[in-house]
Amino acid sequence: MSAPVTIYLPRDAAALAMDADAVAQAIEREAQRHGVAVQLVRNGSRGLLWLEPLAEVATPAGRIAYGPVQPEDVAGLFEAGWLQGAPHALCHGPTEDIPYLKRQQRLTFARVGITDPLSTDDYLAHGGLQGLQRALAMTPQQIVDEVAASGLRGRGGAAFPTGIKWKTVLTTPAPQKYIVCNADEGDSGTYSDRLLMEGDPYVLIEGMAIAGLAVEATYGYIYVRSEYPHAIATLNQAIAQARGAGWLGDDIQGSGRRFDLEVRVGAGAYICGEETSLLESLEGKRGVVRAKPPLPAIAGLFGQPTVINNVISLASVPIILARGAAYYRDYGVGRSHGTLPFQLAGNLKRGGLVEAAFGLTLRELLVDFGGGSASGRPLRAVQVGGPLGAYLPESQWDVPLDYEAYAGISAMVGHGGIVAFDDTVDMARMARYAMEFCAVESCGKCTPCRIGAVRGVETLDKIATRGPQHEQQVHLLRDLCDTMLGGSLCALGGMTPYPVLSALNHFPEDFGVAAQTAAHPT
């Protein structure tokens, strides 16, 4: 037998959900039958999710992509000569040349899909750990300054400047400080945290270690939702190996500095993605939202100063340290610096992860990347930013995706999830769903959210019957949204009105009202 041919086949849940393990078995079987040696590497996902399972064959001309590969395709691929990169109906040529991938700016996701997620050697060979090594030579203040200068803002949705949060923790004296990673990615249409944790867990670990050095915190928690069992398993293995490699522990890389972390598993409560509720949950309590102030940066986990950041925020820190703040800052537009991993979901032909600098438009994402609707029908509404994000009609698809421009149209970029609906969608039903979701997931602490969401469902049910007091019901719905917006303790109650009002304002016909009635009276 000659030298083994390397075949990459993702271990990501997105591939497993399309029978990747059966494909792997078929590859082993066919390789044996043909008497050829193959080395199967279970990598992360490239994020070209409509092609999963996407197998890649390493050839002298680079990695050649084949997908979506099903178990029954494997025999044919061997016969066609895929080990030499031969053409086949499922062949997409060199992976790096696939336009969907080539047009992206992969900074945070630089290694995802390329490396074996658990190989520390792979991580080092692809530029990993350079950020931590540089940080070890810096003072905490210098690290915080570097992150602040990069313009990085919280990628979980709130877009708060990361450097300012870190500075607050650094300058608050305490016997113990914590780094908490919010990996409770519950928003529908978002999966970038999952892809990253399963595809490059070390970059998150490195980012958290750098955060620890920056604010003088020695311990961290990654709070992962229980719906992500594969991410949990991958992180636990990666943390153990990172400890073994001296990237974590009492003496990081022989520096004498200390940081360690562990995974904590959520239990199905959407509200625990809200930072104070997450902290309560980590403390072993009901995930009930805390009033702010005090900010978690001053009194967070167990009452101690705590950096709580989203997965993507923390995973973006290593490249900022490795390449310098200016390198990261130069991507993007206005006050939205760097890149965001947009996640194309719902009714799109080519759903997947698109990491790109801020400033591109929704239309580019939906059409150029997404290829239009999967159903072949016209797209009608697009929800950006998760269940609390607004529904955008086609007239708004050319607004550049940056935090301020989106705030200007009463929408939010949020965590970058984009869910497309075709023209069969009933927007009054989606508005009802938003209220229903809020009612199910409310922690119950504040009245506008706990009661308001229930009343919202009832009111929308009345609107759906087109009863005698139809216009008054619509007016009531607006009043209710106003109360929730202004009176809720956190973003769940406070932002549920975004999908509801955007549906009403942009698609009044679905609510049985004329455009004038739908337009806000004030």
Add this chain to the structure above:
Amino acid sequence: MPTPQAQPNPPGNAGARGGDQALSDARQSGSPAVAAAARAAARLKDQPGALLPILHAVQDELGCIPADAVPAIAEALNLSRAEVHGVLTFYPHFRTEPAGRHVLEVCRAESCQAMGGERLAEHARQALGCDFHGTTADGAFTLEPVYCLGLCAQSPAVMLDGQPHARVTPDKLGRLLDRAAQHDTGVQP
């Protein structure tokens, strides 16, 4: 498991009542729930914020957190039963009654709705003859809603016994359920 130093008053540490003697007695209990709770508590109670990890451990072992596990956990953590009950019932993932032999979770969130998720949910109800949060009469399947599995580019998605499945059509769901049911008859006497 390394723990941070200088924990300031981590809630959930065993206090005066939750002594090691009580835990060791509980581990000998004839009730599997009490024994499992005591084992989990003995192993995890010194972690800061130990309650969720303990509840996960009990559910992983027994498939649910039976009512008689609650006093044992409360004792170990020096909490009231009401506090443990409050946490247990706050989180949808925790169940107090055993599920069927298989658990089917169908995503009900927006992205799956955009791709016919509601029709799939209806099909699941029909095929199993039970509603969400219910279990089939023969105890084979429990049907649960889930709000996002992170497979939104491949909607609609379901999870069957912890294994994700994407682009699920009613036909594909039928095959998955059949396979699970056959597995039962294959391994059970």
